[in-house]
Amino acid sequence: MAFLPPPMPRIARTLPTGPVLVVAPHPDDEMAGPGGALLLHAAQGDAIAIVVVCDGTLGDPDARYDQDTYKHARETETTAVAAEFLNSDDVTFFGFVDGVTEGNVDAIYPNLPPDPDDKRRVLVNGLASHLEAQIERVQPRVIYHPWCGEVHSDHWACGEAMKLLVNNRPELFTATDVLGYEVWSTLVPETIIETTAVISTKMAALRRYHTQMSYVDLAEVVAGMSRYRAMLLPYESRSEPRYAEAFIGSFTGSELP
16 A cells, blocks of 8 residues: 655746736735735736735734724735736725624624524625626636635635635636635645745835734745745755745646646
């Protein structure tokens, strides 16, 4: 009997060209998660559309900012980063409530069915409908979304909504590669993209999110994850650090074992 580990991830040697859609649960997740990949897409001239699902208002637990303008501040950070670093003005904010839980869901959405599983199903289906409209609008060659194993409920919901669409509307994805990314929870990667060439730019972009940097140095945290993911790159006898991002899913015809 053979005992086999999961297969080694594929290393993306090139990225597909064409429109890109990234699903971000909150403002900054698009850069914290697949930001390196997005920077590489931008460098090769790909149009990038960003969908931010939740309003991000729980990102200020100590109330350091004016609560009347905080949501707008986070949106402004995201549009500024998209323009400066991704050459994109295509940013859509769904504005869904941050951090919906079983304890507050009925107050936020009062007409949901009583069963908790049915509540989640209705919410995921509603999000899937919103994402479906964006996919039809953008006609993306590549979609990046949070993977379904994220422990944050908002991230998880985004992953579940994308999984629902892939299963129920496969015709939407006949010419689209769909890759799940990590932020809060590490995944067992199927694809690795080296981001060494753009890691300093990714860190600079993350530091533009001043509302979040006041709590934690996102750039250093994310760089640490990227450094860790580079362990899966093919060995090269050089001393400088390398960086990478990990994904569930793969690119059609653009990777080598």
